[in-house]
Amino acid sequence: MSTKEYYTPKVVLAVGAHADDVDITCGGTLARWASEGADVYYLILTDSSCGSDDESISREQLTALREQEQRDAAALLGAKHVFFGHHTDGMLEVTQDVKRDVARIIRTVKPDTVVTMDPTVIYEADFGMINHTDHRAAGMATIDAFYPLARDRLSLPELLRDEGLAPHKTLHLLLTNFSEQNYYVDVSSTFERKIDAIMLHSSQFDNRAQMQDMLGERAAAWGAKVGARYAEGFMRIDSRF
Numbered sequence: 001m002s003t004k005e006y007y008t009p010k011v012v013l014a015v016g017a018h019a020d021d022v023d024i025t026c027g028g029t030l031a032r033w034a035s036e037g038a039d040v041y042y043l044i045l046t047d048s049s050c051g052s053d054d055e056s057i058s059r060e061q062l063t064a065l066r067e068q069e070q071r072d073a074a075a076l077l078g079a080k081h082v083f084f085g086h087h088t089d090g091m092l093e094v095t096q097d098v099k100r101d102v103a104r105i106i107r108t109v110k111p112d113t114v115v116t117m118d119p120t121v122i123y124e125a126d127f128g129m130i131n132h133t134d135h136r137a138a139g140m141a142t143i144d145a146f147y148p149l150a151r152d153r154l155s156l157p158e159l160l161r162d163e164g165l166a167p168h169k170t171l172h173l174l175l176t177n178f179s180e181q182n183y184y185v186d187v188s189s190t191f192e193r194k195i196d197a198i199m200l201h202s203s204q205f206d207n208r209a210q211m212q213d214m215l216g217e218r219a220a221a222w223g224a225k226v227g228a229r230y231a232e233g234f235m236r237i238d239s240r241f
C-alpha cells in the first residue's frame, strides 16, 4: 500500500521512446489528470521507424504514420501537445544530446511532474519480456534531465543563452515499472479510454480484446492494492533537491 497521497499535477511531461509507450504505460493516469485540469504534454524521443514488418512501407512513411497515431491517441486522452525528438528508433543512447532534448522540453513546459519508463528494468522474467534498449535510454536520459540538468543554471548553459530557456525544478518523478511500485493511481474511470487510445496506434495493434485482457489483468492486480477496479503503478520520487 502506498503511503504517498494522490494529487493532480498542474503540468505533466510524459517521456517515451516510441509512439505508444506513454499510452500503454500511463495513459489511464494521464487521462485522469487531464480530466481534472492538468496540462499534459508528451515527448517521444525516437522516430518510431522500426515498428513494422510491412515491406511496402518506408521508414519515413512509418514515422509519419506513427506520429499521427500518437497525436490522435494523446488528444483522445486530453493531452495538449506531443513533442518528437526524432532520434533513430533502436539506436537511442544516453547522450548529452538526448539529455538536452529532454531538458529543453522540461524548461519549455515547466512541469511539476515528469513520467517516464524505469531504466533499471532490463528484463521481466515472469512477464517474458526484455525491456527495449530505447526504453532504458529514454528513462535514464529523462532522469538525468530531471535532475540536475534542467534544474541547474550552469548546466547546459546554451539552453538559456541561445534559446532563452531558464532553469526549472520539477517536483515529482514517476517511473513506470512492471514489478516494483510505491504509488498507484486509480484509473477505473479512464481505463476504457486508455485502451481506445492504444488502439488508435493501428499500425501496431489490431486486437482490442487481447489488449484489454493483457493490460486489464495487470491494472486489476494493481487496483486491488488500493481498492480500485483498475490502477496504474509507479515508483514515485518526490524530489527534495
Ligand SMILES: [Zn+2]
Pocket: 017, 018, 021, 132, 135
Ligand atoms: Zn516502445
